Amino acid sequence: MHITEGILPPKWVITWFAVAMPFVGIGIYHVKRKKRQMPVYLPLVGTLGAAVFVFSCFPIPVIALNGMATSHPCGTGMSAVLLGPFVSVLVAAIALLIQALFLAHGGLTTLGGNIFSMGILGSFSGYFAFKIAQRCRLSLFWCGFLAGMVSDLFTYLGTSIELGLLVIGKGGSFMKATAEIFGVFMMTSQGVLCIVEGIVVGFILVFVYKRKPGILLHLGLIKDDTKLVQI
Amino acid sequence: MIQNLFRYKIFISLFSLSGLTLRPLRLCGGQSFFLFVAFIILVLFPPVLSGEENIEKKDIPVVTQTNNEEGAWTGIDVSIVGKYAEKYGHPPRDPYINTDQGDLLLFVFTVAGVVGGFIMGFNVRKIFYEKE
Numbered sequence: 559m560h561i562t563e564g565i566l567p568p569k570w571v572i573t574w575f576a577v578a579m580p581f582v583g584i585g586i587y588h589v590k591r592k593k594r595q596m597p598v599y600l601p602l603v604g605t606l607g608a609a610v611f612v613f614s615c616f617p618i619p620v621i622a623l624n625g626m627a628t629s630h631p632c633g634t635g636m637s638a639v640l641l642g643p644f645v646s647v648l649v650a651a652i653a654l655l656i657q658a659l660f661l662a663h664g665g666l667t668t669l670g671g672n673i674f675s676m677g678i679l680g681s682f683s684g685y686f687a688f689k690i691a692q693r694c695r696l697s698l699f700w701c702g703f704l705a706g707m708v709s710d711l712f713t714y715l716g717t718s719i720e721l722g723l724l725v726i727g728k729g730g731s732f733m734k735a736t737a738e739i740f741g742v743f744m745m746t747s748q749g750v751l752c753i754v755e756g757i758v759v760g761f762i763l764v765f766v767y768k769r770k771p772g773i774l775l776h777l778g779l780i781k782d783d784t785k786l787v788q789i
Numbered sequence: 790m791i792q793n794l795f796r797y798k799i800f801i802s803l804f805s806l807s808g809l810t811l812r813p814l815r816l817c818g819g820q821s822f823f824l825f826v827a828f829i830i831l832v833l834f835p836p837v838l839s840g841e842e843n844i845e846k847k848d849i850p851v852v853t854q855t856n857n858e859e860g861a862w863t864g865i866d867v868s869i870v871g872k873y874a875e876k877y878g879h880p881p882r883d884p885y886i887n888t889d890q891g892d893l894l895l896f897v898f899t900v901a902g903v904v905g906g907f908i909m910g911f912n913v914r915k916i917f918y919e920k921e
Contacts, residue, residue, distance in 0.1 A: 560866045564882030565874040598916050605912035608905045615901075617864055629865045660897050662889045663866075721870065724877040739873050747865055769917045 559614075559632065559717045560657070561672055563665030570723065574670030578651070581678055585648030592645070596776050603645065606637040610646075611653040614676065615663055618754070620747040629747035631755040632676050635684030635709030636762055639702065640777065643681040650677035675716030684709030688779075698767055698780070699760040706759030710752035714743045 566574070592599045613633030619626050638646040651673045657663040664672050687708035691701040715736075722736030767774055774780045871881050888894045 559870075561870055562866065562874070562881035563884045565870070565879045567879060601912040601915045605909055605916065608908040608912075611901075612905050612909070617862070619862065626862075627865050627868065628862050656901070658884070659886055660888060661901065662884045662887055662894060666885055717870065721873050721877070724874065724879055728878065730877070735873075735877070739869070742869055743865065746869065766917075773916070 559630075559672070559676060559713055560654075560664035561668040561675075561717060561720060563658075563667055565665075565724075566668050566671055566720070567724075570720070571667050571670060574668075574674050574720070576670075578647075578670045578673035578678065581644060581647040582651050582673070585644040585646075585651075588642060588644045589648065592642070598773065602773070603641060603649065606633075606641055606646075607649045607652060609633055610637050610649050611656065613755075614650075614653055615657055615661060618751060620750045627747045629751050631706075631751060631758070632680050632710055632713045633755075634676055634680035634713065635687070635706040635755065636702075636759045638681035638685040638709065639688045639705050639759070639763065639779065640766070640773075642777075643685040646681035646685070647673065647677040650681065671720045675720060676713050679716040680709040680713040683712035692779075699764050702760035702763035703756035705756075707752045707756030710748065710755045714748050715740055718743065 589599075589603060610633040613631045613636075616630050617628035618630060619628045632650075634646050634650050637649050641649065651669075654664055654669055654672045654676065658666050658669055658672075684705040688701050688705035691704045696704070718736045718740035721739050722732050725735045726732055763774075763779075767780070771780060874881055883889075888897050
């Protein structure tokens with residue numbers, strides 16, 4: 559999903575940075591506010607930040623239609639549910655910056671575009687998928703599963719849109735290009751990997767619920783009638 | 790190789806020294822982190838930025854690692870994103886800080902794994918296993 563250095567022309571570099579930066583700023587504000595309300599919030603941000611960093615550069619081989627390919631999950635669905643979507647954007651931005659600086663993964667000029675796809679689209683889609691699943695009274699595991707799966711799909715849809723926009727002005731069709739790239743993503747590896755990510759996020763939420771349900775209670779992810787554990 | 794070892798020794802000495810000398814300054818976590826990143830960039834990366842490694846080995850045949858390698862372990866970031874970007878007239882270029890040189894990428898990934906693992910382990914213990 560990482561768009562490599564040099565792919566985006568200057569106008570899109572500026573556009574994606576302009577789109578991403580307000581979300582990052584609001585994320586910083588949310589961290590400052592929530593750390594006063596909840597003592598374990600900063601350690602939680604640290605844990606999930608490291609998790610998103612590891613998830614998003616961890617190549618997993620997937621046997622797909624055209625042979626073996628490697629791809630990586632995103633982790634922003636999980637961080638969006640547990641930290642909130644804006645803080646999840648901030649966490650994704652830091653992870654992507656470190657990867658661009660030191661791991662030759664992504665790029666500095668494409669950072670805004672990558673924050674848009676993995677941070678903004680991934681986080682908000684995962685968060686809303688979780689909320690909708692909760693409204694449908696699904697169990698915690700299935701809510702987490704949908705959050706992880708949908709965030710992964712939307713992240714790659716975002717990348718497809720960013721690449722599809724490159725054909726504008728060159729006689730190509732944006733919709734056709736986006737659909738083609740997204741279809742290839744799904745058929746090669748991401749179709750399988752998004753299900754894997756959903757399962758992982760589901761199990762992580764169940765683990766947190768069993769170990770410290772107070773965290774989910776403080777975050778407003780479960781109702782008051784569940785048992786409260788001191789955090 | 791000797792130069793590399795020497796460089797790492799300088800880096801480690803400076804980092805240890807910074808721990809001793811900066812402690813009385815009572816820097817906060819964020820400031821320490823930026824100092825750490827600054828050390829990495831200043832000490833480890835100038836040779837990478839200037840491309841010193843390639844100049845030294847000009848006369849020796851070197852098996853280069855490129856992002857265009859096709860194989861079973863090719864990531865879709867390269868095989869799909871790169872392919873379509875090239876098709877639409879915007880081919881990828883090398884990163885500004887290119888760590889994809891020899892064992893350097895392995896070194897950086899190992900450091901990142903150790904640091905990331907430590908942060909996760911420390912905080913998971915603090916959140917889920919330590920009592921109030």
